[in-house]
Amino acid sequence: MNKTIVAYLTAFVFTSLSLYAEPSAFGAGDINNPNPYGLTSEEQLLLKNKKNLKKVIVKSNNQSNELDSLRDRIDGLQDVVESLGRNAHKNKQNLKKLNQQIIERIESSNEFEKRLIQISQDNAKDIAKTNLIIAEISSVIDVINKNYVSKKEFNSLVNDVNKFKQLVAKELKSENKKSSSISSKSNGDIATEAKAYYDKKYYTKAIELYSYLIEKKYKPAYANYIIGNMKFRRKNYSEAVAYYKESAKLYSNAKYMPELMFNSALSMKHLGDLKNAKTFFKSIIKKYPNSKYSQKAKDQLDLIK
Numbered sequence: 001m002n003k004t005i006v007a008y009l010t011a012f013v014f015t016s017l018s019l020y021a022e023p024s025a026f027g028a029g030d031i032n033n034p035n036p037y038g039l040t041s042e043e044q045l046l047l048k049n050k051k052n053l054k055k056v057i058v059k060s061n062n063q064s065n066e067l068d069s070l071r072d073r074i075d076g077l078q079d080v081v082e083s084l085g086r087n088a089h090k091n092k093q094n095l096k097k098l099n100q101q102i103i104e105r106i107e108s109s110n111e112f113e114k115r116l117i118q119i120s121q122d123n124a125k126d127i128a129k130t131n132l133i134i135a136e137i138s139s140v141i142d143v144i145n146k147n148y149v150s151k152k153e154f155n156s157l158v159n160d161v162n163k164f165k166q167l168v169a170k171e172l173k174s175e176n177k178k179s180s181s182i183s184s185k186s187n188g189d190i191a192t193e194a195k196a197y198y199d200k201k202y203y204t205k206a207i208e209l210y211s212y213l214i215e216k217k218y219k220p221a222y223a224n225y226i227i228g229n230m231k232f233r234r235k236n237y238s239e240a241v242a243y244y245k246e247s248a249k250l251y252s253n254a255k256y257m258p259e260l261m262f263n264s265a266l267s268m269k270h271l272g273d274l275k276n277a278k279t280f281f282k283s284i285i286k287k288y289p290n291s292k293y294s295q296k297a298k299d300q301l302d303l304i305k
Contacts, residue, residue: 221251
């Protein structure tokens with residue numbers, strides 16, 4: 001049952017990962033990177049669950065392999081026990097036969113004594129083997145009790161899965177509630193309202209409205225760019241890179257691309273990704289030599305050197 005649960009979780013999480021993971025020229029948003037940054041909220045949630053599940057899968061696989069090995073040992077011990085049982089039955093029959101021979105042949109008492117001694121010695125050996133087997137079986141049981149996944153651990157895993165489901169359901173419910181409050185307005189009116197909040201630096205409300213426009217696929221490249229700017233100004237550099245990346249993917253020839261690339265490069269610099277930061281600064285100088293961001297990029301390259 002434990003293997004079935006783990007297999008289900010593995011398939012569920014990695015299927016989810018495959019839906020969100022994508023190659024990035026930005027060097028960000030890759031949840032398979034040892035030190036990922038630029039993750040969206042969905043990617044962060046999946047990364048957390050991936051780490052938790054990986055620990056449970058590794059422990060369960062190790063315990064499964066150990067249990068299979070222990071079962072093989074128990075099977076071998078069972079064969080020995082059965083063999084000893086057959087020997088004991090055979091010895092019992094021999095004793096019965098000898099008793100009959102005593103009645104019939106009193107004169108052969110010496111031979112009977114020899115055979116009786118041999119049977120006693122065989123029984124003593126069998127008893128010694130039985131004691132060893134009992135000791136080994138006890139050791140096996142101790143190992144199982146110590147390492148096997150307990151009912152408490154299993155229930156904890158089930159609770160984690162249920163919490164994950166509840167979190168997803170809660171987020172979906174929250175998004176639906178927000179959407180219903182503004183769905184009566186046209187996308188153009190919402191965009192105008194969002195821009196007004198952005199100009200006043202009311203970023204929380206602006207991000208909410210631009211996120212709604214992204215969901216409705218209304219000028220999503222521009223909306224991602226604007227949200228990236230707000231995240232950048234709030235010094236949330238990892239999130240800023242994620243939104244800039246999405247904007248560039250949707251519309252790479254936008255007029256705001258020099259600023260987008262410059263802000264992306266600065267974000268990478270703050271995140272310690274100097275290699276990609278230098279690549280972006282050089283790209284700005286090459287692609288937009290007449291832009292004001294070209295000279296800014298040169299200044300940044302001098303500082304990095």
